[in-house]
Amino acid sequence: MPLLYVTDLAYPARGRRYCDEDIFLTSRLREHFALALCHPADARALMPGFDAVIVRNSGPVLHYQEEYDAFRAAALAAGTAVYNPLTGRADMAGKQYLLDLTAAGYPVIPTVDDPARLGELPQVPEYVVKPKQGADSIGLTFTATPDGPAGEVLIQPRIDFAYEVSFYFVDDTFQYALHAPDPARRWELRPYEPTGEDLAFARSFVEWNTLSHGIQRVDACRAPSGELLLVELEDLNPYLSLDLVPAGVRDAFVTSLAGSLRSFLG
Template identity: 50%
Template sequence: MASILYLTDLYYPAKGRTYYEEDIFIAGRLMDHFDVALCHPKNSEAFEDSADVIVFRNTGSVIGYKEIYRAFRERIQKNSLRTFNTFTGKADMLGKDYLLELTKLGFPVIPTVDCKSDISLLPASDRYVIKPKDGADSIGLEFLSDEELSQRHIADHVYLIQPAVEFEYEVSFYFIDDKFEYAMYAPNKTKRWEMVPYHASEEDIRFAERFISWNSISHGIQRVDACRTIEGELLLIELEDLNPYLSLLQTEKDTQEKFIVDLVSTLNNCLKEQTPEL
């Protein structure tokens, strides 16, 4: 039986999310098909070479262990480690600069710049959002009026600057590899992680698939986060391709079963392939 080193942080204090419940559920189901060992990324080095595949799951923000994460990525390449997700993504696993690229490419994303001198490139707004590029879980996020922004010193290329978009709700689309699995949304926009199942239209799914196609992950779980504007348009908030929380236990039982079946299938496919070059 193939072996999985399942990286997680069961004690990560995620607001509104229960990482340990989700990962215990997923790991428990994977144990029906693989030999599974759970480990924190800070302690994984000693066990990496003995695993057939390393599954990177709810490990929390890597801000808390930047150097350990950097060294882990170096070992992936140096030791040809097989990982899931594959570490070839261009989105959150590399930071937030992809939002700048997607803005320039004309994708349906909340317009983003990283220099005050480029604010004229954004749609006019009375309020703006600034957040550090290496932030997570809204750490360092601020809302500023147009006047406050003009008076605030903001270091170039350190913060993202976006117009504060009026929206009806946030919605997330979940994929295994390039296959759409399910969608969830937060009916109350003040309670981001109180998620319920969302019936995604074909147009909604096509929206999310554009970002999955743009990214370069061969195997992995990705979450496309978007907001529905008051005009009815979907705009990307972020593409989480590193360790997305899945709200899986808030989905229907049939959805959970399908997700596990597809996850086992793609892990088996991943095990048959050579490790990709980073």
């Protein structure tokens, strides 16, 4: 069963090397599937020649929004199998989920999308403001007086968190966790041993997303009061930092991914 593996090997990610991760993953997935690599802008044109498409380190969609929208529409119209499935409710569908989770009372950094609703957030010296359609910290600013068009920006309190931590899942199975001990160095990650409470936190968002198959990364921060708060639920093309985990963990991840793909593709 031939797979089309979508990646931008040349994307200049800060603190990460997308190309190394995808070279590793494709070298291992070739043991299980026939596959070819393509740039995300070429995915729509090439996918009819493949049984399925796996989207990996393809970079922020906003850099090729028109091509991505066309790919998504064509895949849905043709019934093409896309992994992760296109039913994701988190970053795959934009940032509305941060507002939905805030309204539902989940442990997430409180978020509004209208400066007129600032009173619904904790009062803090500074706020984070970013485009609602943004990604990868593009357009992010810090200000004491948030503004912007209602419905087009996200506004959150700036939290003096202790560290960030990411939990990585294949389907609903936890794989590993990594954390950034220095808040100023987001991608200088080290292995993290989660507690049962940590895993319950991360799993609650994977369950909320209801994806039957796929790779998800739950990004959180440790608030000053000690609890974890969701920063982002990445379900489109999460970078995995596989180079930072032990070889045995990498092998287990590849085995889980191959098994998930086989199950998804039937």
